[in-house]
Amino acid sequence: MPHVLVAGKIHPAGIARLSAAPGITFEMVETVSEAAFAPRIEAADALLIRTQPLGAATIARADRLQLVSRHGVGFDAVDVAALTARGIPLAVVGDVNTVAVAEHAMMMLLAATKRALRADQAVRSADGWGWRNRLEATEIGGKTLLLLGYGRIGRKVAELAMAFGVRVVAHDPWLMANGWPDGPVRPAPDLASALARADLISVHMPRADRPTLGAAELAHVKPGAVLVNTARGGIVDEAALVAALTRGQIGAAGLDVFDDEPPSPDHPLLAFDQVLFSPHIGGLTAEGGERLATHSVQNILDHFAGCLDPSLVVNRAALGGLKDLAK
Numbered sequence: 001m002p003h004v005l006v007a008g009k010i011h012p013a014g015i016a017r018l019s020a021a022p023g024i025t026f027e028m029v030e031t032v033s034e035a036a037f038a039p040r041i042e043a044a045d046a047l048l049i050r051t052q053p054l055g056a057a058t059i060a061r062a063d064r065l066q067l068v069s070r071h072g073v074g075f076d077a078v079d080v081a082a083l084t085a086r087g088i089p090l091a092v093v094g095d096v097n098t099v100a101v102a103e104h105a106m107m108m109l110l111a112a113t114k115r116a117l118r119a120d121q122a123v124r125s126a127d128g129w130g131w132r133n134r135l136e137a138t139e140i141g142g143k144t145l146l147l148l149g150y151g152r153i154g155r156k157v158a159e160l161a162m163a164f165g166v167r168v169v170a171h172d173p174w175l176m177a178n179g180w181p182d183g184p185v186r187p188a189p190d191l192a193s194a195l196a197r198a199d200l201i202s203v204h205m206p207r208a209d210r211p212t213l214g215a216a217e218l219a220h221v222k223p224g225a226v227l228v229n230t231a232r233g234g235i236v237d238e239a240a241l242v243a244a245l246t247r248g249q250i251g252a253a254g255l256d257v258f259d260d261e262p263p264s265p266d267h268p269l270l271a272f273d274q275v276l277f278s279p280h281i282g283g284l285t286a287e288g289g290e291r292l293a294t295h296s297v298q299n300i301l302d303h304f305a306g307c308l309d310p311s312l313v314v315n316r317a318a319l320g321g322l323k324d325l326a327k
Contacts, residue, residue, distance in 0.1 A: 002024055003043055004047075008051075017301070021301050042061055042064070066088065069091045069092075069300050072296075076206060091299040091312045096292055100287070104256060106160045110140065112252035147169070147171070198225055201221070205231055205235065215239075233261065256281065
């Protein structure tokens with residue numbers, strides 16, 4: 001009887017789907033950390049994991065593990081090579097949170113541009129009403145938005161932004177090399193010059209082995225630009241962002257993701273009242289959370305039924321190493 005380890009609390013609809021599946025047992029560890037679920041990994045035939053790491057040492061202990069199902073689409077915290085070496089597929093969900101993340105990015109772009117946090121504080125403060133005469137809020141209509149990454153989410157953000165009259169360009173080296181999609185958004189091949197022209201910047205790309213926006217890149221940004229990251233921590237160098245905010249190179253920002261989650265209470269970014277924060281919830285709307293849970297659970301059930309969609313498997317080389325589940 002296959003046993004599923006759910007590492008992190010998920011929407012009740014996902015738990016209901018597991019509960020209704022015949023011949024499946026499961027347990028859930030609500031704390032989202034590798035240390036919390038690692039002691040239970042040895043009994044797991046499948047692992048449903050959220051944003052916490054899954055390293056080679058934990059994988060080595062998982063003698064029964066046949067599948068890892070990500071509660072999302074990103075997998076930068078998972079040691080994919082270690083899974084592949086063991087013939088363990090890593091499955092992600094399909095297009096279930098594009099709208100949620102795009103709307104969140106758009107909300108942050110608008111809130112940062114309008115200085116929503118300062119406006120809110122002006123009303124709550126006994127003597128803050130006069131803040132309105134400083135004219136800090138700006139408009140996004142007619143401005144230029146640079147999208148870093150132009151996949152599904154980036155394209156949805158472009159659609160939303162253009163409805164506000166925003167000019168949109170995108171920097172996506174993979175698409176520039178493999179074929180740019182049709183539509184009004186044109187590629188910006190040179191990142192430095194694109195940063196220099198952009199009034200707004202929104203990040204929608206995978207994390208690499210170094211920050212895409214470090215001190216050198218942020219030095220090119222148009223003074224006062226707004227930067228939003230709803231993708232992954234580590235894409236924007238946090239120390240460099242602190243410096244850019246301090247000198248006014250970045251006028252305001254919106255951050256849904258961080259290098260370490262949650263950030264420490266004394267994190268220097270938290271001192272800026274022109275920066276809007278959220279706890280990595282871009283895809284976690286009520287609707288999106290339900291879809292993430294049910295789809296990530298369904299990948300596990302499909303795996304044990306022998307019908308997992310290969311297009312959802314990140315490391316397809318591992319598919320050849322699957323155990324015979326019919327036995």
